[in-house]
Amino acid sequence: MSALKLKLDQDQLVEDFFESTHLMGIVSSARDYQLSWQLNRQLHYPFRVNNSLEIKLTKHQRSFFFTVYEFQEPTKSVSHYLYNNHxxxxxxxxxxxxxxxxxxxxxxxxxxxxxxxxxxxxRHVELVQLVSLLDLREIKNKVNLIF
Structure with a gap:
């Protein structure tokens, strides 16, 4: 009897995850916790680190952990995620x-x-140097954003 193999459809996973999403890129020399605090103070987005969403990538037999901050707007059914890109x-x-x-x-x-x-x-947040809207269709490694 042969074993049944299931294959994850990554394209469908990506499509489902990014349905109804917007993505912005932020340039800031601040540490992630400093930026998160400033976003809360100036824009009233109370991001909090969510260790269960931390993204682990392994390259060249080394593991890298990318912090993800989260803020939920329950009355609007919207989730905000702030990823550290490096x-x-x-x-x-x-x-x-x-x-x-x-x-x-x-x-x-x-x-x-x-x-x-x-x-x-x-753009008016003290620690932010540059903000740009990103087109998800142009991002090759968007699967890395899925937690």
Missing amino acids: CKAEFLLPELKNIDYLWLIKGDYYGPQDVKKLTEAL
Whole structure:
């Protein structure tokens, strides 16, 4: 009797995870906890580190751990995730080496205009040097963002 092998459909997994999402790239020399504190103080987004969402990548027999901060808006059914894009000399999304943090908004509540307003507000946060909206279709390693 042969064993049944199940194969994970990564394309479907990626498509499902990124349905109704927006992604912003943030350039900041601040540490992740400092940026999180500043986002709470200035924009009232109380991000908290979620160790269960930490992303582990293994390259060249070394493990790298990427911190993920989370904030839930239950009244809007929206989740916000702030990813650290680098750990030591490795990157969560290698094609975005100039980006320090990634802010993923997951849920139907925010439309393009809302995200544009948030991007503008982020540009005024003290520790933020640059913010840009990212096109998920142009990101090759987006599977790395799935926890």
